[in-house]
Amino acid sequence: MKDLAIGIDLGGTNLKGVVMEKNGAMQLLTRVPTQAAKGGQQVLKNIIGLVSELMAKQGGAERIIGVGIGTPGFIDGDGTILGGAENIPGWKRTQVFQPILQATGLRVVAGNDVTVAALAESRYGAGRGVQNVALLALGTGIGGGVMINGHVYKGTHGMAAELGHIPVETGGRQCNCGQRGCVEQYASSPGIAANAREFCKSIPVGQRTAFVEEVLARPDQVSAKTVYEYLNTGDPVALRVHEYSADMLARAVGVILNVLSPDRVILGGGVMKRNHHMVDSMTKLAPRYAWPQIAERCDYRMAECGEDAGVKGAAALVFDELV
Amino acid sequence: MKDLAIGIDLGGTNLKGVVMEKNGAMQLLTRVPTQAAKGGQQVLKNIIGLVSELMAKQGGAERIIGVGIGTPGFIDGDGTILGGAENIPGWKRTQVFQPILQATGLRVVAGNDVTVAALAESRYGAGRGVQNVALLALGTGIGGGVMINGHVYKGTHGMAAELGHIPVETGGRQCNCGQRGCVEQYASSPGIAANAREFCKSIPVGQRTAFVEEVLARPDQVSAKTVYEYLNTGDPVALRVHEYSADMLARAVGVILNVLSPDRVILGGGVMKRNHHMVDSMTKLAPRYAWPQIAERCDYRMAECGEDAGVKGAAALVFDELV
Numbered sequence: 216m217k218d219l220a221i222g223i224d225l226g227g228t229n230l231k232g233v234v235m236e237k238n239g240a241m242q243l244l245t246r247v248p249t250q251a252a253k254g255g256q257q258v259l260k261n262i263i264g265l266v267s268e269l270m271a272k273q274g275g276a277e278r279i280i281g282v283g284i285g286t287p288g289f290i291d292g293d294g295t296i297l298g299g300a301e302n303i304p305g306w307k308r309t310q311v312f313q314p315i316l317q318a319t320g321l322r323v324v325a326g327n328d329v330t331v332a333a334l335a336e337s338r339y340g341a342g343r344g345v346q347n348v349a350l351l352a353l354g355t356g357i358g359g360g361v362m363i364n365g366h367v368y369k370g371t372h373g374m375a376a377e378l379g380h381i382p383v384e385t386g387g388r389q390c391n392c393g394q395r396g397c398v399e400q401y402a403s404s405p406g407i408a409a410n411a412r413e414f415c416k417s418i419p420v421g422q423r424t425a426f427v428e429e430v431l432a433r434p435d436q437v438s439a440k441t442v443y444e445y446l447n448t449g450d451p452v453a454l455r456v457h458e459y460s461a462d463m464l465a466r467a468v469g470v471i472l473n474v475l476s477p478d479r480v481i482l483g484g485g486v487m488k489r490n491h492h493m494v495d496s497m498t499k500l501a502p503r504y505a506w507p508q509i510a511e512r513c514d515y516r517m518a519e520c521g522e523d524a525g526v527k528g529a530a531a532l533v534f535d536e537l538v
Numbered sequence: 539m540k541d542l543a544i545g546i547d548l549g550g551t552n553l554k555g556v557v558m559e560k561n562g563a564m565q566l567l568t569r570v571p572t573q574a575a576k577g578g579q580q581v582l583k584n585i586i587g588l589v590s591e592l593m594a595k596q597g598g599a600e601r602i603i604g605v606g607i608g609t610p611g612f613i614d615g616d617g618t619i620l621g622g623a624e625n626i627p628g629w630k631r632t633q634v635f636q637p638i639l640q641a642t643g644l645r646v647v648a649g650n651d652v653t654v655a656a657l658a659e660s661r662y663g664a665g666r667g668v669q670n671v672a673l674l675a676l677g678t679g680i681g682g683g684v685m686i687n688g689h690v691y692k693g694t695h696g697m698a699a700e701l702g703h704i705p706v707e708t709g710g711r712q713c714n715c716g717q718r719g720c721v722e723q724y725a726s727s728p729g730i731a732a733n734a735r736e737f738c739k740s741i742p743v744g745q746r747t748a749f750v751e752e753v754l755a756r757p758d759q760v761s762a763k764t765v766y767e768y769l770n771t772g773d774p775v776a777l778r779v780h781e782y783s784a785d786m787l788a789r790a791v792g793v794i795l796n797v798l799s800p801d802r803v804i805l806g807g808g809v810m811k812r813n814h815h816m817v818d819s820m821t822k823l824a825p826r827y828a829w830p831q832i833a834e835r836c837d838y839r840m841a842e843c844g845e846d847a848g849v850k851g852a853a854a855l856v857f858d859e860l861v
Binding site (some may be wrong): 291296298299330345346347359361363364368370371372374375376377378380381382383384385387392393394396466469470472473474475476477478503504505506507508509512 | 539553570602612620621666669670682684687689691694695697698699700701703704705706707708712715716717719789792794796797798799800801826827828829830831832835
């Protein structure tokens, strides 16, 4: 009986692979270097190698339903990478499904890495028990993933849920997507660091806290982590930086509420590590930016799947789309 | 064999009722006064009366699958009105499904009026042949409706797709939803009229066009219709008002693109009557506010179902949710 899925999480540094049961139990978990700099074809070879290795270790293909892949960027329904993964040269326009099928005999499905993380949270983590969920992954950028009526929503060409590119400030900071004022520029880790630098410059000398001194001394080394470490010591300027960052995030969450009316918004990504402040702030601030009846029916949670969200979500996609 | 649906479109002035086949053919179409001012219970009685009348005219319940209702505001999955229809006193908190079922023996489904209009466009109009669609109804406000993977998306509590309340100008015009800068304040008929008044005031005396003279003479009587009538005569100030209104709408459409990656955006409502300008402008402007790969895969259409969109969509909901 076919009851297992292989999941592959394509990261800039490592490929993670898993053999997973439908209940989320991981039978095998392994990682190999992505070798992103060697280009899309090498990455594809490495994925095939990893799938073959997992299949062999598991004892053959007999129980394997198929392979799910979580990748940065956009992936079309036919398995063609449409773009958005600039750190892998030549990954764009790569056809992913056919080569893996030919090499391994296994059917393949794929989704954006944050989209599949939303699926993982929905099945095994903070999204259990609700049907409509938005995940925001706050890291070097802001990724998004959306569950609609209990299923992952990709859009026809795998490009839905670019939640980091909701503008929150008209004419605001330039974003690498070409727009201005995207929430990614204010509530990702580099965005929060930029908020910190802006705030700290404006603090008069006599009112400088330890946080301000550190930011001014080493502005290039500031990250969201710096802000939240000082916030946890009670630094009032770090608190103001957080409140500003959270308000900007809340504006985007308000838009998500008005468009999708989700039951739950889940916050994940590196910025959320050991940081409960953002969830508390969303509960308070997001309702200011949405219809009251919608806001009343939405709650906010920390992501629970951690670093395995991508690989578990990729495998979960197999149970969702190939069974 | 049960093969017909009753659809009811609840308007502020009239209740429209239809008996419809699955292919959209309307066997009976009738209307009675809503009597909104008499309150929610009277409106409910009038709906029951209209359903009974349609059922009798059709020759009994034998072929009727059920009743679909399109209503302003939010309607929960269990048939309770959650709010957002302030022109009908006491409509909020009314339980709609049970009384109709008890009086007529017919099962009932319901959705927001613009949501069901999106379903009508998807099945019988401008949304045929694509899976993911957003409808914007530009009228006295801006309503929204969303089709996801070929099905109407309501959110768990029937409140999704409040697309008129996407902010497009930080700190902009006060909206009746409590926020500032919602697109409804700039691209609904009253919003476009407000744009016209603002622009015309700023035109120096020597450069006043016929449009400017009219707007300044009768500022309270300006509507979107005024703008588009003068635009069709080639008035350059009317053109500028349109371009500004369209740019504001494009900002909201850009957000919808980044969140939902729809295959098609349909524009409907009173503002769009005899007005192709807005569709042309969206094609040009919306890509400025969205990821290029997403914008490339979305097109823009005029709504096609006209004033019957609501009642046909309400009936279509029966085929979607009760069969």
